[in-house]
Amino acid sequence: xxxxxxxxxxxxxxxxxxxxxxxxxxxxxxxxxxxxxxxxxxxxxxxxxxxxxxxxxxxxxxxxxxxxxxxxxxxxxxxxxxxxxxxxxxxxxxxxxxxxxxxxxxxxxxxxxxxxxxxxxxxxxxxxxxxxxxxxxxxxxxxxxxxxxxxxxxxxxxxxxxxxxxxxxxxxxxxxxxxxxxxxxxxxxxxxxxxxxxxxxxxxxxxxxxxxxxxxxxxxxxxxxxxxxxxxxxxxxxxxxxxxxxxxxxxxxxxxxxxxxxxxxxxxxxx
Numbered sequence: 001x002x003x004x005x006x007x008x009x010x011x012x013x014x015x016x017x018x019x020x021x022x023x024x025x026x027x028x029x030x031x032x033x034x035x036x037x038x039x040x041x042x043x044x045x046x047x048x049x050x051x052x053x054x055x056x057x058x059x060x061x062x063x064x065x066x067x068x069x070x071x072x073x074x075x076x077x078x079x080x081x082x083x084x085x086x087x088x089x090x091x092x093x094x095x096x097x098x099x100x101x102x103x104x105x106x107x108x109x110x111x112x113x114x115x116x117x118x119x120x121x122x123x124x125x126x127x128x129x130x131x132x133x134x135x136x137x138x139x140x141x142x143x144x145x146x147x148x149x150x151x152x153x154x155x156x157x158x159x160x161x162x163x164x165x166x167x168x169x170x171x172x173x174x175x176x177x178x179x180x181x182x183x184x185x186x187x188x189x190x191x192x193x194x195x196x197x198x199x200x201x202x203x204x205x206x207x208x209x210x211x212x213x214x215x216x217x218x219x220x221x222x223x224x225x226x227x228x229x230x231x232x233x234x235x236x237x238x239x240x241x242x243x244x245x246x247x248x249x250x251x252x253x254x255x256x257x258x259x260x261x262x263x264x265x266x267x268x269x270x271x
Contacts, residue, residue, distance in 0.1 A: 019110070027112075037099050037102070037103050037106075037114060090133070093129070093132075094129050097125050097128060097129045097132070098118055098121075098122070098125045098129075099114070099118075100125075100198070100202065101117060101118075101121035101124060101125040101128070101202070101205075101206055102114045102115075102116075102117035102118040102121065103117070104117070104121075104202065104203065104206050105117025105120060105121060105206070108206075108207075121206055124205045124206055124209060125205075127205065127211075127212075128197075128201075128202060128205045131197075131212045132197060135193060135197065139189070139190065139193065143186050146182050146186070147179070147182065150175055150178070150179060153171060153174065153175045154175060156168075156171065157171050157172065157175070188238075191237065191238060192234070195234060195237050196219065199237075200219045201215040201216060201219055204218050204219070
């Protein structure tokens with residue numbers, strides 16, 4: 001049987017997801033467990049993005065310049081806390097990666113158990129996690145190189161505040177205005193990387209036991225064949241990130257993996 005295109009796989013994927021979640025015997029415990037896994041693997045990241053720009057209220061009083069005075073002990077504590085936070089974030093991301101493979105296994109096989117996929121795809125998830133870490137490091141390095149020319153200006157700004165001269169409005173504008181398009185470019189690039197890695201390359205790691213190069217080659221070949229479908233999908237993803245809710249993202253994720261399975265498996269039924 002021929003492989004379905006991205007557009008043709010949507011309807012079978014919705015039917016497959018409906019059967020997976022609501023086929024008898026329906027159990028609330030199983031349904032809530034799968035929703036929890038989906039919330040951890042998809043909702044957590046979206047929730048962190050949506051809360052990134054909240055709670056920036058400034059406090060009144062005379063504490064303005066004092067916030068820029070850091071003792072060596074405070075700096076050392078900040079570095080230690082940053083390293084600890086990095087380790088915790090990596091551990092959380094590793095667990096999320098393992099759960100994504102386990103959840104993908106559930107959707108593909110219509111299994112209600114998380115543990116079989118957790119154990120089955122352990123080597124695949126480990127390789128995918130390491131690849132994501134390397135991609136993340138390269139992305140951070142690229143972002144650092146783009147922001148590096150502005151570091152001397154921020155140092156001058158902080159030194160001026162420490163010396164009691166107050167913030168230089170002209171210097172602030174000269175730093176902030178060029179950073180706005182850079183920040184927007186980094187956000188768009190980060191979302192694109194997330195879509196490619198999680199939605200497009202992960203199924204090839206799971207189903208084909210592919211390497212990073214093989215997975216990217218298969219994705220690029222399919223994108224070239226169906227440019228319009230993938231472009232529409234990317235636009236929808238950006239709309240969900242910027243304007244949609246994380247709950248809509250959860251619902252979309254629940255049939256996305258089934259759609260990828262239907263499209264990439266020639267023997268999959270298209271009922």
